[in-house]
Amino acid sequence: MSLAAMQVLVRRNEAGIAAAGEALSARFGARVARTAAIREQHGHTTSWLPNQAPDIVVFAESTEEVAEIVRICAEHRVPVIPFGTGSSLEGHVNAPGGGVSVDVSRMNKVLAVHAEDLDCVVQPGVTRSQLNAFLRDSGLFFPIDPGADASLGGMASTRASGTNAVRYGTMKDVVLGLTVVTAEGKIIHTGGRARKSSAGYDLTRLFVGSEGTLGIITELTLRLFGQxxxxxxxxxxxxxxxxxxxxxxxxxxxxxxxxxxxxxxxxxxxxxxxxxxxxxxxxxxxxxxxxxxxxxxxxxxxxxxxxxxxxxxxxxxxxxxxxxxxxxxxxxxxxxxxxxxxxxxxxxxxxxxxxxxxxxxxxxxxxxxxxxxxxxxxxxxxxxxxxxxxxxxxxxxxxxxxxxxxxxxxxxxxxxxxxxxxxxxxxxxxxxxKMKYLKREHGEALDVMRTLKQALDPLNIMNPGKIVVI
Known part of the structure; x- marks a missing residue:
């Protein structure tokens, strides 16, 4: 199978993209970019898969702004692709049907550190090295180290791990809670700072590893460790x-x-x-x-x-x-x-x-x-x-x-x-x-993933053409 053939075809909505672009430009002004260089940067550049650039890039600065962007895209049935640093390797940020890339790199604040509880709250654009620099004098550190200086939102979205995983686990082990913007543009909170809970479905683990296909992570509560x-x-x-x-x-x-x-x-x-x-x-x-x-x-x-x-x-x-x-x-x-x-x-x-x-x-x-x-x-x-x-x-x-x-x-x-x-x-x-390998690896469970995708994203606007096809 050729490299291009591994990319799922997603139908373009030309009229919707044009309408969404006008609405986004009216709301976000200079933070909406359409130049070829910026769009290509937000297609995949570190992968061997061909670059599929979005039509529009919007630089978000808050959870509420991400929700506004998603609501506009949902109204016009336009794909939404979250973007952190672009360091992923399997075409995650490509836009096979065009659409809007939501760049969260400006959402890069460490919001809270609870040293006594060994946890912190960060925005998704914070990188692992930025967080550890912030923690340097606290006696704490964040151990997940994939090598690239990836954004923490992207690391949660891809369930990253790295060199320290053998002792400290992967992102699924250190994410305690999330703030997520759903495909409807609603803001939800999953998990929390408690170290254990039996209260309902584990939605945190559902969104960790979902690669932006179910929602956009806009805030993370993370477990820390003593140096x-x-x-x-x-x-x-x-x-x-x-x-x-x-x-x-x-x-x-x-x-x-x-x-x-x-x-x-x-x-x-x-x-x-x-x-x-x-x-x-x-x-x-x-x-x-x-x-x-x-x-x-x-x-x-x-x-x-x-x-x-x-x-x-x-x-x-x-x-x-x-x-x-x-x-x-x-x-x-x-x-x-x-x-x-x-x-x-x-x-x-x-x-x-x-x-x-x-x-x-x-x-x-x-x-x-x-x-x-x-x-x-x-x-x-x-x-x-x-x-x-x-x-x-x-x-x-x-x-x-x-x-x-x-x-x-x-x-x-x-x-x-x-x-x-x-x-x-x-x-x-x-x-x-890696989509072509999932059926053999997961069998009928792949259909359950597809059902979840259809339930949470019925319009198929959240990073379409990735993980499962609906």
Missing amino acids: PEAISGGVCPFPDVASACNAVIMTIQSGIPVARIELLDTLQVRACNAYSGLGLAETPTLFLEFHGTPNGVKEQAELFEAIAGECGGGAFRWSSQAEERTKLWTARHNAYFAGIGLRPGCKAVTTDVCVPISRLAECVAATADDIAASGLIAPIVGHVGDGNFHVMVLVDVTDAAEVAAAEAFVERLNWRAIEMEGTCTGEHGVGQG
Whole structure:
């Protein structure tokens, strides 16, 4: 299936778009943008899927304004696509039927921090790094770290996770409550600051991961954590990816409370060495981090070192020095840009899957063999502590045969993960790019998702052409 064919056709409503544009311009004035550059920026630019730009971009500054925008679009039956920072990878912010992109980047205030209750309230345009900078002197931090400096509204919408997920969970675990604008333009509140509740349906979890197809998140109540007394981190080389993955499996099964455990294959290590100047041996490598007391992190590191030795790992070099850890994790976060450097001028096809931890070594090894057999250049990197890994296929898009080989490989990878009782996406979300895999993964449950979509968005204006088709 070609890249363009993966994008669901959504019928354009030309008259409605024109009418909504006039109404929005009259209400929001200079905060309505129609220039080609801004519209293309709000179509998908980080994906390998073709860019589908909206017709209009509106920069909202409050929940009430988002509700006004949605009501205008609902009146004229015009698609509404929420936009945070645009860092998602599966075509989430594309506008296949045109319409209005609601940019919430100006809704970027930390509204409250309740240090005694370990929670905070933020607007959706606040990014994870902005929140942690705000919290720096409070002794608290927000742990979900997908790598990109994504907006928290977007992270909730895609149910993001990242490097710390093995210890702190994903967005579904840290979102306590939401303010959401529905497809009718109503403002609702879900959840709350209480840590447990049995009061009705869990609407918070319904909207977390819904990718803007059910409503627009305009406020989030988030769980926070105390900053660890001590942190140590390090690297450990392995002879092959299977050995590295087996070390991960044993570490998790042994109950070591590792905070981060990341896999980089040989090609990714080579790329990071060149891009970030790491000087690591070019062999499959695990990056690790431990949180706790000084004695606790020392004990965790020693336990892991013993496990790594049993799995054929080399010397485990670890340190509690902040400068060394920062260099290591900055290089890990720059893995995407490092990978791009392996084939300048080529397009990155970035995908992820997640499998039960017991199947991790098998899945990664089979994927590495598949890459080699396909003749592709595709580094592997992953948050392997929870069975999640990513592959970035570097493709010359002018070579039709290479594009076809990359598409076939991505398809095999997704089917492989699902057959191993895993998922086609551990954290990238569905968007447009993963829709074709949902029926096999979810079976009849996909019809339940479609029913929910029809009930909450009967006009199909909320980010249409994503997740399910109605």
